[in-house]
Amino acid sequence: MMKKILAMLLAVLMTVGVLAGCGGADVSGKKENDGASVIKVGTSGPLTGDNAVYGVAVKNGLELAFEEINALGDLQFEVKAEDDEADSEKAVNAYNTLMDWGMQIMAGPTTSGSAAATAQKCAADKVFMLTPSASDPAVIAAGDNVFQICFTDLNQGKASAQYIKDHNLATKIGIIYDSSSPYSAGIYNTFKAEAAALGLEIAIEAPFTEGTKGDLTTQVTMCQQANCDLVFLPIYTSEAVKVLSVANSNGYAPKYFGCDGLDGILSVENFDTSLAEGVMLLTPFDATATDEKTQSFVTKYTEKYGTAPNQFAADAYDVAYAIYEACKAGGVTADMSAEEVNAIMVEQITKMSFDGLTGQAMQWGADGAVSKDPMAVVIENGIYVGMD
Amino acid sequence: MIFLIWLLYIPALYLVYGLRLALAGMGIYLHTFPTMLLHGAVFVGVYYLIKYLKKLLKVKPRIPANAGKRDKTISVYGLVTVGFTAMTALQGYGMLSRSMQGYLVPICAYVVLALSLNLVVGISGELSLGHAGFMGVGAFAGIVAATCAQNAVSDPFLRLVIGMVAGGLMAGVAGLIVGIPVLRLRGDYLAIVTLAFGEILRSLTENLYVGLDRAGLHMSMSNGGVQLQEGGKMIISGALGATGIKPISTFVAGILLVFFTVAVVLNLVHSREGRAIKAVRDNRIAAESVGINATTFKLKAFVISAVLAGMAGALFGLNLGSVQASKFSYTTSIDILVYVVLGGMGNMLGSIISTVVLYLIPEFLRSLADYRMIMYAIVLIVVMLCTWSPKIKNTISLFTYTMRTYWNRLFRKKGGSGK
Incomplete structure (x- = not known):
């Protein structure tokens, strides 16, 4: 009997203790935040x-x-x-x-x-x-x-096309993009529209998807066969690195133009950065700026x-x-x-x-x-x- | 003895609290005498609680083997009703935080998904890993239907219903197309093929472009294939998904869908068809020998499950301002499967509870910041181990049995169950 009463009492105390514990934490949290300052x-x-x-x-x-x-x-x-x-x-x-x-x-x-x-x-x-x-x-x-x-992706695609046109970088453009990525597909859409408006020739479009990005040889070969002198890469670095490596081993050396997704390409592990020489990209930020x-x-x-x-x-x-x-x-x-x-x-x-x-x-x-x-x-x- | 452990308990508390506070970045917590006393009391309380539980565990629960299915049905409906009433009341009194209110509709959607998957996994006995694919089909079909009905139907609830029906139908069609080849396979092969079909459904929606203008609905599988007149609007733009949807899903609609699902699933399970499906699960050869067409019955369960998943998908999609196909990948399928497995195969009540709990755990663990997903995994493992332990299983069934008996005594006066 005694034991039962004791157990009950302790159980009540326990509940109070747990609640008090929670309360305590809240109060100490509030002291820091709630000065309305x-x-x-x-x-x-x-x-x-x-x-x-x-x-x-x-x-x-x-x-x-x-x-x-x-x-x-x-x-x-x-x-x-x-x-x-x-x-x-x-x-x-x-x-x-x-x-x-x-x-x-x-x-x-x-x-x-x-x-x-x-x-x-x-x-x-x-x-x-x-x-x-x-x-x-x-x-x-x-x-x-x-x-x-x-x-916006809209602006990036547009600005890229504008830039290529203004600086006369290309006569035939190939695009390698990721059709399953909102970022890549978004830039591709506006680039294509703006290129048409500016009279740039897009010779080949070589899309890949999340599932097929392991091997991009086909896409590079498509661009090579179409004799593109500039390849537009509205993609992220991990895939761009593959494109550059494949093109290098195929003996294909077009100009490359990318968007801010290519930022960071020089710090990709196990990548021969000499392959990235001459790659152009639009980026809002350059960590090496002086x-x-x-x-x-x-x-x-x-x-x-x-x-x-x-x-x-x-x-x-x-x-x-x-x-x-x-x-x-x-x-x-x-x-x-x-x-x-x-x-x-x-x-x-x-x-x-x-x-x-x-x-x-x-x-x-x-x-x-x-x-x-x-x-x-x-x-x-x-x-x-x-x-x- | 107790005193000794108490002494050890205080440094242990420091460790625990120190860790917790380090995680929250709140500095050092200082124990004063009263809090020490309280913690001592907590400890002694826990000590006795464990002792009591131990005693409880020694008792072998005596549950009649056929503890009535009617009681179980009632507890499923009862749980949903109680959950709904409690949440609505709390909401009415303004005692529900914004985040809690935000969880309500997704939880309803996931409960429906878990229940419908349980129909395939638990009742029909086939491991399906592509459930999120049907959810995705339902979500996008629902969004398209609700957007098309925008001008004709002004009432958002009615539009949601239209969306859910359209989502259910489309997912049902997808389920039929997927089910016919898939259900000819068995076991591991079936699991892998459902996984593949789920991914096919996802990548199809990832390449789907749908636009709406005055001339009607335009659909294409290629970028730029949809040319819209002036004033037209893209509803789904491929991998970018559907954006700019006006959220119309409500908790009431979600609960109604849960009730509908529970009714469909439980009635099916208890019907002639349900018994045939279970017979095929337990012994296919024996079932076929008495004239049951195994594939047909399996297909029935599969398509019904897909329809319900599609409706849940529509509820889910119309709750968010933006939905991308990438959401409906196999990781979501696995999440739903985890809800089902943890709740118990074929156990509808368990599915509901485990879905709610497992959905909320990662949200409640937000304060752990970087450790959140690790903790979620640990909790999953612990729960899995615990629910597998026969001792704990016995305790839980003893508890539910006792509760049910009390319930019967209170409201039916006849006592006992299933008699």
């Missing part, structure tokens, strides 16, 4: 899985930038990154979790599919959204308060995270500063609701001109797209050299 910025991206390299880069870029901004001492920000596994369903979950946390500004998501889903939520809830890297035009089409800091801003960013980033930043990190870094400048100009304070912040941010961002790592004098239209000059680089002696 920080502006809460959320982001989501693939922090685990195949595409984690992009999501983590964005997270790191944002954290680094907001640390610097907080050190300036006027406006204080807190940034929180949630994992969305590059999946639109998980992105909505991540967004809801961030809203529960009290997010006032959305600085994400990283990937296009996720961003298109989150953008609809942001538009419906009136939360300001500025994505660093989701380049699909469908993202900004979701609402008036959704903005991009990267080029200007002071880029150098300071690259040094700090490498020191903190142990790897050199890629373009995603640079885009995210710019997003943080753009948010900071818009908040400062519009007088955003930490106690405002997300909706109030949204109204100010939309007004400020459409009238500001922002200088960042990935472009000078960036301006945003009401449609949410950024206008900045595309920067073309060519690989010479293992480094990027700017083209004009």
Whole structure:
């Protein structure tokens, strides 16, 4: 009997103890956040899985930038990154979790599919959204308060065609692209349309898919047989490396032109970088640039995270500063609701001109797209050299 | 003895709390005297709880072999009703966080997917690894149908129903086409071929372009094959998927679909057809010898499962602003299969519970940041081991049996079950 009473008593105490434990953790968490003195910025991206390299880069870029901004001492920000596994369903979950946390500004998501889903939520809830890297035009089409800091795929394809035409780089163009990738197919579409408008001749189109990307010999041979003097590669580095190797062993040496997906080709493991000599690419960011801003960013980033930043990190870094400048100009304070912040941010961002790592004098239209000059680089002696 | 363990317990707590706080980045947690006392009490409580459980485990549960199927049916409906009522009430009082509200519709969709897969895996006894393919077909068909009906039907609920019906029909057709060749195979071969068909369905939708303009619906399998008039809109653009969908799925619609699925699946299982399907599963030769056409019955289960998966896909797709075909790859098929296996093959109640729990675990583990998916895997392994342990299995069945008996005593007054 005695034992039973004791057990009951202890069970009650146990419950109280567990509850108290939880309560304690909450309180200590709140003390740090809830001074209503920080502006809460959320982001989501693939922090685990195949595409984690992009999501983590964005997270790191944002954290680094907001640390610097907080050190300036006027406006204080807190940034929180949630994992969305590059999946639109998980992105909505991540967004809801961030809203529960009290997010006032959305600085994400990283990937296009996720961003298109989150953008609809942001538009419906009136939360300001500025994505660093989701380049699909469908993202900004979701609402008036959704903005991009990267080029849309639309612009990349268009700018590439324009650049090739202006610099008379090609008479016959071959395109090798990934028809199962939104990024690659998106650029291909607009490139093709713009090339037709400009009178560029596309001799051959050689698509591959997620399933067939293991061997790209056929695609390269198609371009070779069609006598293309320029091969357009709107793809990512892992496949581009294969194209370059196959072409080299076939004794085929056309000019190559790529988009920002090729950024990072020089750091691919087990790749003979001499094959990449003469490859041209459009990229908003060049980690070897010598200007002071880029150098300071690259040094700090490498020191903190142990790897050199890629373009995603640079885009995210710019997003943080753009948010900071818009908040400062519009007088955003930490106690405002997300909706109030949204109204100010939309007004400020459409009238500001922002200088960042990935472009000078960036301006945003009401449609949410950024206008900045595309920067073309060519690989010479293992480094990027700017083209004009 | 107790005191000794208590002394050990405090440093152990430091370890645990220290780790947790390091993960959350919150600094050092300092124990004061009252919290120490509380933790001591927690420990003693746990000690007695384990002792009590041990005693409980020694008791062999005595459950009648034919613990009525009617009771089981009631508990499936009951669980869904209770879940729905609880969530709606919480929502009504504003006590449900945004994220919880966001999980409701996907959970309904996954519950339906798990139930329908259980029909194939548990009842029909064939391992299907391509379930997400049917979900994808349903999702895209549902999105196209709901978008086409946008002008004609203004009520979003009705449009959702149209989408779900269209999704179910298309997935059913896909299920029939896939099922005829696949169900001639058995065992491992069948599993591999369903995997292949699931991937075929996914890559077909990955290359599908559908647009809508005043002239009607345009469809093509090549990029640029769809030429739209002015004011036209692309609904699905290949690998870019469907974007700009207005989310129209609601929790009520989701629950109705779950009820519909439960009704279809349970009635099928308890019907003549269901018994024939189970007979083929248990002994194909014996079943054929009494005149059951094995392939036909298997095909029936397979197509019904595909239809339900398609409806769930439509509910899922119309809940999100953007859907890509890559979502419906074999990894999603495996996820659904895990829900089914963990809930128990052929056990519908188990499927529902395991789906809800396994869907929520990775979401609740968000605070662990980078360790989240590792923890999810560990939890899966632990749960698998636990549910396989005969001791724990006995405890669970004893618990559910006791609850059921109480329920019967309260509401039917006759006591016992199945008599």
